[in-house]
Amino acid sequence: MKKQTRRLRLIGILLAALLAAAAGVKSQADSATQKLALDIFRQLIEINTTDSVGSTTVAANAMAKRLLDAGFPASDVQVLGPTDRKGNMVARIHGTGEHKPVLFIGHLDVVEARRSDWSTDPFQFIEKDGYYYGRGTNDMKSEDAIMVTTFIHLKKEGYKPDRDLILALTADEEGGKYNGVDWLLKNHRDLIDAEFAINPDGGGVTLENGKPVIFSLDATEKLYADFQLEVTNPGGHSSLPTPDNAIYHLADGLTRIEHYQFPFELNEVTRSFFEKTAEQQTGDTANDMLAILKTPPDPGAIARLSEDPYFNATMRTTCVATRLEAGHANNALPGLAQAIVNCRILPGHSREKVRQTLIRVVNDPKVTIRYMDNRGVLHDTAPDAVALPPVPLRPDVMKPLEESVNKIWPNTPVVPTMATGASDGVYTNAAGMPTYGAGAVAIELGDDRSHGRDERIPVKSYFKGVDFYYVLMKSLAPPK
Numbered sequence: 001m002k003k004q005t006r007r008l009r010l011i012g013i014l015l016a017a018l019l020a021a022a023a024g025v026k027s028q029a030d031s032a033t034q035k036l037a038l039d040i041f042r043q044l045i046e047i048n049t050t051d052s053v054g055s056t057t058v059a060a061n062a063m064a065k066r067l068l069d070a071g072f073p074a075s076d077v078q079v080l081g082p083t084d085r086k087g088n089m090v091a092r093i094h095g096t097g098e099h100k101p102v103l104f105i106g107h108l109d110v111v112e113a114r115r116s117d118w119s120t121d122p123f124q125f126i127e128k129d130g131y132y133y134g135r136g137t138n139d140m141k142s143e144d145a146i147m148v149t150t151f152i153h154l155k156k157e158g159y160k161p162d163r164d165l166i167l168a169l170t171a172d173e174e175g176g177k178y179n180g181v182d183w184l185l186k187n188h189r190d191l192i193d194a195e196f197a198i199n200p201d202g203g204g205v206t207l208e209n210g211k212p213v214i215f216s217l218d219a220t221e222k223l224y225a226d227f228q229l230e231v232t233n234p235g236g237h238s239s240l241p242t243p244d245n246a247i248y249h250l251a252d253g254l255t256r257i258e259h260y261q262f263p264f265e266l267n268e269v270t271r272s273f274f275e276k277t278a279e280q281q282t283g284d285t286a287n288d289m290l291a292i293l294k295t296p297p298d299p300g301a302i303a304r305l306s307e308d309p310y311f312n313a314t315m316r317t318t319c320v321a322t323r324l325e326a327g328h329a330n331n332a333l334p335g336l337a338q339a340i341v342n343c344r345i346l347p348g349h350s351r352e353k354v355r356q357t358l359i360r361v362v363n364d365p366k367v368t369i370r371y372m373d374n375r376g377v378l379h380d381t382a383p384d385a386v387a388l389p390p391v392p393l394r395p396d397v398m399k400p401l402e403e404s405v406n407k408i409w410p411n412t413p414v415v416p417t418m419a420t421g422a423s424d425g426v427y428t429n430a431a432g433m434p435t436y437g438a439g440a441v442a443i444e445l446g447d448d449r450s451h452g453r454d455e456r457i458p459v460k461s462y463f464k465g466v467d468f469y470y471v472l473m474k475s476l477a478p479p480k
Contacts, residue, residue, distance in 0.1 A: 204439020218437025
């Protein structure tokens with residue numbers, strides 16, 4: 001059985017290489033490197049790194065061992081963190097020092113996944129029908145595996161770049177009390193200090209019917225915020241129902257939030273995104289994208305584009321209910337009802353401003369709305385700070401990136417975008433390291449399953465991602 005499994009793996013690797021050749025793009029990795037990339041990917045998926053029961057330390061140590069076994073000196077590979085379950089790995093390839101280092105960041109943790117929700121075991125690496133399945137395949141253990149593979153590839157080549165390359169694989173991006181990038185910046189800034197950072201947890205290639213149409217480069221991102229809605233009352237016997245039911249108050253408030261739309265708004269990055277994306281579209285979609293750029297923007301075009309969740313999230317702040325809890329017994333009126341509403345806030349707006357908007361929209365004094373920080377602590381008010389402005393589109397980043405994209409996905413335009421979610425770039429940007437979201441794995445439009453059930457990525461996309469980051473790292477830090 002083991003021999004058969006190995007044989008099937010090699011067939012899969014050879015198939016990916018043949019697909020790349022058929023697309024007219026020569027693979028940058030030999031078969032040994034592709035096998036290594038697949039083995040590392042499988043290993044990471046099958047290490048549970050959820051906040052509830054998992055450990056990023058186990059994954060960090062596993063990746064450190066991979067690098068040490070490949071010849072990295074122990075002084076250049078470290079695993080460190082605030083607790084025994086929240087370890088982070090930092091590795092370095094030394095360059096000539098002609099320029100300041102470039103930092104590559106990727107989070108090791110994944111969101112929770114229930115086996116009952118999936119058609120496969122979320123913590124088993126499964127290849128099926130041309131896809132790799134497993135929690136973290138898309139967000140973002142594929143990119144973690146790709147970056148570790150690339151570091152090993154460069155080390156074995158004896159590559160000497162003009163600047164140090166730093167890789168940080170970290171904890172608690174998806175939630176938890178010990179965000180690894182934040183912790184490293186506060187406690188070991190010297191290990192990850194860089195001129196700029198590349199974060200593959202954002203941006204990347206969008207496919208339409210298998211054809212690459214755009215490479216999104218995240219140059220700004222939304223502000224993340226959780227709010228708790230709570231209703232309390234004395235409760236009582238369920239045989240004596242009253243209109244003052246905590247669940248009904250909460251449900252009415254959530255329904256009002258569901259139907260509320262934050263105002264339409266564009267910034268310099270999202271305006272450029274729609275302008276450039278219109279060039280890749282046809283028909284009504286292209287016309288609508290151009291119509292929202294006019295002064296004043298066309299309300300009908302805004303409404304039609306808003307029907308697409310991604311376009312809608314690009315044009316406005318969004319808030320959505322994600323968790324609900326109420327009651328204590330089937331035969332008792334609820335004395336407590338709570339919900340979590342998760343918001344992704346446009347740059348230029350604060351969490352407190354959004355909290356005040358939610359209070360106005362819910363319009364019920366019985367519903368208390370508090371801000372919940374990333375440690376789960378509730379606050380009566382939220383921070384007033386707004387998201388940082390877009391990063392500068394530096395020539396020493398943009399030119400190598402565009403050349404690398406064109407080499408792997410010929411004639412695919414690179415378009416600066418705003419991440420509709422949030423990433424660890426919020427910490428590196430605030431620390432003075434401009435951070436660019438450049439994903440490695442191409443995903444079909446409408447098939448982004450990150451955080452969802454049956455998360456997956458195409459087999460072909462994974463190996464193209466291996467090629468892309470090898471080319472990109474060498475382009476950002478040429479040999480000397």
